[in-house]
Amino acid sequence: MMLVLLLPQLPEDILLLLFSYSDTQALGRLSQVCKKFHSLISRDTLWRRIAKVSLNTGITRLGRDTFPQIALKERVKFSQNWKRGRCHQEILLRWKYNLLPWLQLDDQWLYLSQAADIRAYPLRQNGVSFQRRPTSVYTGHQDDVCRFVVSESHIISGGGDGKIIVCNTCNSFYAAYSAHDQEVNCIDSRGHVIVSGSRDKTARIWSLCSNQLGECLHTIRTDDRVWSVAINPTLSGQLESCLGSDFRRGAGVLDILYETPSVVLTCGYDTYIRQWDMRASTRRSVMEWEEPHDSALYCLQSDGNFMIASGSSRYGVVRLWDKRQTKSLQVFFLSSPSSSPVYCLRFTTSHLYTALAHALCMLDFTISHPQYGK
Numbered sequence: 001m002m003l004v005l006l007l008p009q010l011p012e013d014i015l016l017l018l019f020s021y022s023d024t025q026a027l028g029r030l031s032q033v034c035k036k037f038h039s040l041i042s043r044d045t046l047w048r049r050i051a052k053v054s055l056n057t058g059i060t061r062l063g064r065d066t067f068p069q070i071a072l073k074e075r076v077k078f079s080q081n082w083k084r085g086r087c088h089q090e091i092l093l094r095w096k097y098n099l100l101p102w103l104q105l106d107d108q109w110l111y112l113s114q115a116a117d118i119r120a121y122p123l124r125q126n127g128v129s130f131q132r133r134p135t136s137v138y139t140g141h142q143d144d145v146c147r148f149v150v151s152e153s154h155i156i157s158g159g160g161d162g163k164i165i166v167c168n169t170c171n172s173f174y175a176a177y178s179a180h181d182q183e184v185n186c187i188d189s190r191g192h193v194i195v196s197g198s199r200d201k202t203a204r205i206w207s208l209c210s211n212q213l214g215e216c217l218h219t220i221r222t223d224d225r226v227w228s229v230a231i232n233p234t235l236s237g238q239l240e241s242c243l244g245s246d247f248r249r250g251a252g253v254l255d256i257l258y259e260t261p262s263v264v265l266t267c268g269y270d271t272y273i274r275q276w277d278m279r280a281s282t283r284r285s286v287m288e289w290e291e292p293h294d295s296a297l298y299c300l301q302s303d304g305n306f307m308i309a310s311g312s313s314r315y316g317v318v319r320l321w322d323k324r325q326t327k328s329l330q331v332f333f334l335s336s337p338s339s340s341p342v343y344c345l346r347f348t349t350s351h352l353y354t355a356l357a358h359a360l361c362m363l364d365f366t367i368s369h370p371q372y373g374k
Helices: 012-019 024-030 035-041 048-052 072-084
Strands: 088-094 103-106 109-114 117-124 136-138 145-151 154-159 163-168 174-178 184-190 193-198 202-207 216-221 253-260 263-268 272-277 287-290 297-302 307-312 317-322 330-333 342-347 351-356 359-364
Touching: 012 035, 024 035, 024 072, 048 072, 072 330, 103 145, 103 342, 103 351, 109 145, 117 145, 154 184, 154 193, 163 184, 163 193, 263 297, 272 297, 297 342, 307 342, 317 342
Parallel strands: 145 184, 253 297
Antiparallel strands: 088 359, 103 109, 109 117, 117 136, 145 154, 154 163, 163 174, 184 193, 193 202, 202 216, 253 263, 263 272, 272 287, 297 307, 307 317, 317 330, 342 351, 351 359
């Protein structure tokens, strides 16, 4: 006599072991078999292996999970949408005059600079909750805000007036001081340190401690204007390496990002994204990705693993890159009907936000697909 054991009657631990050998498509189909399978396949343990090799799931190369509040199954679904370019595009804000806006995401807030102001808008899981009126407005510059950073409840901005302004998002704390002779092109902050760079060919290090606020700790003089700065996550205070000087004239770096204390990404006027290993003895980048339409790259962002998003200087072009490939993965045109650079972009696992000359745009990657079940 042959005994036939139905698969749903197996113990949960055996089913989980069997399911662990399945790929994304198979798991999606199995989840539609019955309620028991649907419940088991919703568990993060089955999706962690897939999430580690997928794009923008919040799992970084160091193993950190930056979005634990969202189920891994959902994040893998979003990842497939990023990879295939499936999204909904929406213009969240428009303004009358062309600006050079900058934006930052911090927990549940989107901060956007518009002319001399920085405005804070609350975020929800499925996008920005926009009443078109910001919850908070941070002011003080006499000229446009060039760059700003949100760090440990502080909003630190550099403006065309040469000033640095420090605001506290939790209370009315506010400080402003003259930092450079010309506009502050770039700024970064970590711990109790601020670093700024300017058109006046200097980079300066400032204290963020309350009893030394506005005190310049060190001035670094350069041969050209400083377009971008970034602080090593380890807060290392010494010169680690020179990334070379044999670039063609005008090939300035417009954005720089530490993925890890030893891995740096840069982009700029020479149309390349470059990855640098600070531990290497050579001054050459270890990986390069070229913008195919010969456009300067104004900004970039990484998921800390395999995905990079870059913003181009023309036609509102955002490109997605998979580091395991040499060619771009997807391209999005955001500035129709009028052309604009992408001055800044930021993303979560589910949404991409871009600041253009005339608008704030959002790409929503949460759209459903049948292969993942209900």
